[in-house]
Structures are given as structure tokens and as C-alpha cells.
Amino acid sequence: MSERLDALAAAVCDCKHCKLSDSRRHLVFGTGAGNAAVMLVGEAPGEQEDLQGKPFVGPSGQLLDLYLNAVGLDRGKNVYIANILKCRPPYNRDPAPEEIAVCLPWLREQVKIIRPAVIVCLGRIAATTLISPDFRVTRQHGQFFEKGGIDFMGTFHPSALLRDPAKKGLALYDFLALEDRLRERGIL
Ligand code: URA
Numbered sequence: 001m002s003e004r005l006d007a008l009a010a011a012v013c014d015c016k017h018c019k020l021s022d023s024r025r026h027l028v029f030g031t032g033a034g035n036a037a038v039m040l041v042g043e044a045p046g047e048q049e050d051l052q053g054k055p056f057v058g059p060s061g062q063l064l065d066l067y068l069n070a071v072g073l074d075r076g077k078n079v080y081i082a083n084i085l086k087c088r089p090p091y092n093r094d095p096a097p098e099e100i101a102v103c104l105p106w107l108r109e110q111v112k113i114i115r116p117a118v119i120v121c122l123g124r125i126a127a128t129t130l131i132s133p134d135f136r137v138t139r140q141h142g143q144f145f146e147k148g149g150i151d152f153m154g155t156f157h158p159s160a161l162l163r164d165p166a167k168k169g170l171a172l173y174d175f176l177a178l179e180d181r182l183r184e185r186g187i188l
Contacts, residue, residue: 002034004113008106012086017102020087026053030082030110032075037187038178039116040064041107043125043157044085044095055081060158064122067158067171071179072188080114082107084129100129111150117187119150120178123157142174144181153178 009029015021028045031054040056048058056064056075065075073079085095085103095103111119121127127135131145131152145152155174156167182188 002113005034008109008113012106015086018099020085020089020099023090024087025050027086028053028055028083029086030055030080032080033078034114036078036080036114037117038073038079038120039111039114040079040081040120040122041126041130042083042122044083045088046092050088055083059162063158063161067175070172071175080116082110084126095125104129117151117185118178118181119152121152121154123160127154141170142177151181
């Protein structure tokens with residue numbers, strides 16, 4: 001991680017901006033390369049992530065790694081992974097709008113420091129928060145939207161793919177589209 005990311009992580013670690021701080025075991029700041037060209041943003045930590053303090057370390061993370069590795073990406077090397085919320089909502093319920101509102105500034109700071117070329121939104125919560133409130137994953141997955149010099153793309157959340165494996169092929173096409181975009185931009 002870069003020094004600026006380290007400083008931000010230190011500032012975030014005691015965050016008590018919302019009630020989720022009462023029930024969290026670990027705040028999940030994000031992990032990966034501090035200068036990654038690709039950032040992936042999920043919804044919120046689940047049980048395993050809350051226990052370990054790292055994003056996407058449970059079953060959905062294993063599936064995510066398969067997609068990343070299929071297109072030459074690797075969370076240990078050239079991507080950064082974070083979530084819309086840094087703390088786990090009880091019973092993995094959807095993040096509340098006021099929780100998103102108070103947590104999002106931390107993610108925006110991370111984006112300012114990392115300056116990714118592409119942000120992949122994993123699932124509805126990330127895509128409606130970062131791309132557009134009316135984003136529909138089933139209709140708009142795999143499409144790129146330029147905002148503020150960053151290419152945003154929404155795709156299925158890996159947990160949704162575990163529940164509905166018939167969509168796994170569609171998600172692979174999205175990651176192949178990501179690979180094409182990265183090659184076009186000379187990133188891969
Ligand atoms: N689901 C998410 O959205 N994020 C994680 O970090 C883990 C599961």
C-alpha cells in the first residue's frame with residue numbers, strides 16, 4: 001500500500017460514523033495494489049470478511065479470483081478490492097442509504113489516491129451507488145460508462161452467481177470485455 005493509503009487506513013480504522021461500528025469485529029478497509037489500474041467494489045463485508053478484516057475472502061471471493069485470474073488480473077498484484085460499506089451489516093442485510101452516505105466518502109478518498117483507470121462494480125448496490133441510481137445489472141452488465149476520467153462497469157455480484165450459476169457465463173463475458181478494455185488502453 002502507498003503511504004497515503006496507509007494514512008487513510010489509519011484514519012478510517014476507528015470510524016464510528018454509523019451504528020455498524022458497534023457490531024463489527026473488523027473494519028474492512030480494502031486490499032491490493034496502491035497503484036492498481038483496476039479497482040473492484042463490492043457491497044459490504046460478509047461474515048468471513050468481518051472476521052478476517054479483508055474483502056472477498058469467503059466463497060464469493062474464491063469465485064471472484066477465478067474471473068480475475070482468467071483475464072490476467074490478480075488481487076496480489078494489479079487490482080485493488082474494496083466495498084461500498086467498510087463494516088458488515090447484521091445478517092448481511094442490504095446497506096441502508098444513510099450507512100452508504102456516511103461511508104462513501106472513505107471510498108472516494110481511496111479512489112482519489114489509487115486513481116484507477118477502471119472501476120468494476122460488483123452487484124446492484126455498488127453499481128447503483130457508483131454508476132447511476134437506476135442501473136439495472138441484468139440489462140446493463142458489461143457496459144462501460146465514463147465518469148470523471150474513470151471507466152465504470154457493472155457486473156453480477158459473485159454471491160448472486162453462486163446462487164444462480166446459470167449467470168456465470170454472462171459474468172465471464174463481462175470480465176472478457178474488461179480485459180479488452182484494458183488492452184485497448186495499454187494497461188494489460
Ligand atoms: N460480499 C461483498 O460485497 N463484499 C465482500 O467483501 C464480501 C462479500
